[in-house]
Amino acid sequence: MDAGAGTVRGRLRKLETWRLYLAVGCGAAIGALLRFLSGFFIIAGLDQSALWATAFVNIVGSFIIMFFAAITGPDGRWMVGPVGRQFVMGGICGGFTTFSAMSLDAFMLMLRGDLLQAALYLAGVIFFSLAAAWVGYAFAIQINR
Template identity: 45%
Template sequence: MKQLPLYLAIAAGGALGAAARHLASGAMLALMGPGFPWGVLTVNALGAFAIGLYAALAGPDGRWSAGPVQRVFVMGGFCGGFTTFSIFSLEALELIQSGAAGLAGLLIAASALIWMAAVWAGAATGERFGASGPR
């Protein structure tokens, strides 16, 4: 029972993250059209940035004091529910199965590069505005 607040925080954050993912993916589909999975690329970049930023700001040397419940709500719950690696895998597979292996390769390569750059940018931004304030 001691872990119940952590599990509830993960569940609540996950529900909010999943709802936000659905809205963001739908917006990208409406904006960019169905030719390429822009929604999954976008939400994973945003999620990578958000988790990097939050980890830096709410970490041991960060500016924000965050307890374990708050950290799992944001990082494990919201960011975990917002990002879409399972959908990413499915969309890459569907591109391959539809004969668009080149697009699938582009999606996979671009995703890895963009998400790593985004998590780095989020962490760097958080560190810049972290415990010691702006540098």
């Protein structure tokens, strides 16, 4: 192997790495915008609490990430490479869902003395997020058959 081949291979690997970073960054921007628009619609459009907006994005995001992971996995029907998977799963879903906002919501409820509501909120979001992930997985498995 000559030095030129190693340099070309190294440059291609670096280019692929930057392509992955760009895909995740662009996906995260899209996910964050979708999270903002979802919150805006739920809070302003439906006149609901911010708690519902945060719960919504976490539950829907759980469905999407599990569905996409199963449908694009080794036994999946959709052939998506690592960059495409990270664009959706790490980027869009990562930017769309928001564990930190859920933590803030629960903490603010606790500061107000609403311990029961905080506990119910956390338990509900976690339960329904896991349920949504299960539904996403089951849906993808049916498509994969």
